[in-house]
Amino acid sequence: MCWQPAHLQSLPARSALRAQVLGTKAGSGAGLAKVSAGPTGGGVPSSGARGRFSLTCPPGLLFQIIRKALSEEKQVSTKTSAADLVTETDQLVEDLIISEMQKRFPSHRFIAEEAAAAGAKCVLTPSPTWIIDPIDGTCNFVHRFPTVAVSIGFAVNQELEFGVIYHCTEERLYTGRRGRGAFCNGQRLQVSGETDLSKALVLTEIGPKRDPATLKLFLSNMERLLHAKAHGVRVIGSSTLALCLLASGAADAYYQFGLHCWDLAAATVIIREAGGIVMDTSGGPLDLMSCRVVAAGTREMATLIAQALQTINYGRDDEK
Numbered sequence: 001m002c003w004q005p006a007h008l009q010s011l012p013a014r015s016a017l018r019a020q021v022l023g024t025k026a027g028s029g030a031g032l033a034k035v036s037a038g039p040t041g042g043g044v045p046s047s048g049a050r051g052r053f054s055l056t057c058p059p060g061l062l063f064q065i066i067r068k069a070l071s072e073e074k075q076v077s078t079k080t081s082a083a084d085l086v087t088e089t090d091q092l093v094e095d096l097i098i099s100e101m102q103k104r105f106p107s108h109r110f111i112a113e114e115a116a117a118a119g120a121k122c123v124l125t126p127s128p129t130w131i132i133d134p135i136d137g138t139c140n141f142v143h144r145f146p147t148v149a150v151s152i153g154f155a156v157n158q159e160l161e162f163g164v165i166y167h168c169t170e171e172r173l174y175t176g177r178r179g180r181g182a183f184c185n186g187q188r189l190q191v192s193g194e195t196d197l198s199k200a201l202v203l204t205e206i207g208p209k210r211d212p213a214t215l216k217l218f219l220s221n222m223e224r225l226l227h228a229k230a231h232g233v234r235v236i237g238s239s240t241l242a243l244c245l246l247a248s249g250a251a252d253a254y255y256q257f258g259l260h261c262w263d264l265a266a267a268t269v270i271i272r273e274a275g276g277i278v279m280d281t282s283g284g285p286l287d288l289m290s291c292r293v294v295a296a297g298t299r300e301m302a303t304l305i306a307q308a309l310q311t312i313n314y315g316r317d318d319e320k
C-alpha cells in the first residue's frame with residue numbers, strides 16, 4: 001500500500017480512474033447500466049418480485065471493482081484521524097453509484113461518506129434520499145482483510161424505506177424493505193430472541209477517535225459488558241457487516257459510538273425487518289444523525305446494553 005497524508009496529496013483524477021476501470025472514455029458512464037438496485041421511479045423505488053430487493057446483475061460491476069482492488073496496491077489517505085482511512089476506490093465507487101442514481105432519479109438527494117468528508121452537508125430532508133457508504137470497512141480493505149461491504153440506504157419523508165448491503169468477498173447480498181422482511185441471498189433473516197446479557201454475544205466497533213480519553217471510555221464500556229458476563233465482545237472492522245450479523249441472529253447485540261448515518265441507514269431497515277430493535281444509546285428512539293447506536297434482537301437486550309454504556313461524544317453528522 002502507499003500511504004500519503006491527505007493534505008499532501010490529491011487522489012488520482014476521478015474521471016481518469018473511472019475511465020481506466022471501466023475501459024471507457026472519461027465521463028461516459030458506459031457499462032454502469034449493468035448495476036442496479038432495482039428502483040424504477042420517483043418517490044419510493046419499486047422492489048423486485050415478492051417484495052424482495054434485488055440486483056439485476058449480481059455480483060455487479062461495482063463489486064468486481066472492489067474485489068479486484070482489494071488485492072492491489074492502494075493510495076491511502078487519512079481523514080479525521082490516523083485510523084480513519086480512504087482510498088481512491090472508496091471515491092471511485094461512490095462517484096459511480098451517485099452518477100448512476102442521478103441518471104435514474106434526477107430529483108433525488110444523496111448523503112454519501114466521501115462527499116461528506118469533502119465538506120458536503122449531511123442533512124436528511126423529506127425528499128427521497130440515498131444514503132451511501134461506498135466501502136464500509138475501509139481499514140479492512142486497505143489491509144486486505146476480507147470483511148468489506150457496500151451499503152446503500154434509502155429514505156423518504158425522513159423514514160428509512162429500504163437498505164441493501166453487499167458483503168463483497170463472501171458475495172452475500174443483505175436486503176431489507178420496510179414492511180416486507182429482510183433477506184440474505186434470498187433467505188429470510190431473523191434476529192436472536194436472547195434477553196439475558198450473561199448469555200449474549202455482543203458486537204461493537206472502535207470508531208475513528210484514538211485519544212486517551214476516548215480509548216479509556218471505549219475499553220471501559222467493553223469491560224462493563226464483560227463484567228456483566230456477556231459471552232464475548234467482537235470487533236470485525238465493518239459496522240454494516242456487524243449489523244448484518246446481528247440481523248442474521250449470529251450475535252445478540254451491537255453498540256457503537258462514532259459511526260455515521262451511512263454506516264447505519266441500510267442496516268437499520270434490515271435489522272428492523274429481521275425483527276430486531278435499533279435505538280439510541282440513551283434508550284430513546286434512534287437518531288440517524290447522532291453517531292451512536294444500540295441494536296439487539298430484543299428490546300430487553302438493547303435496554304440492558306444501553307444502561308451499561310457510558311457516552312462517547314462524537315457530535316452529529318448534520319452539524320459537521
Ligand code: IPD
Nearest residue numbers: 136137138205207237238239259
Ligand atoms: C467505518 C467502519 C468501522 C467503524 C467506523 C466506520 P468506513 O466505516 O465501519 O468499523 O468503526 O465507525 O465509520 O470508514 O470503513 O466506511
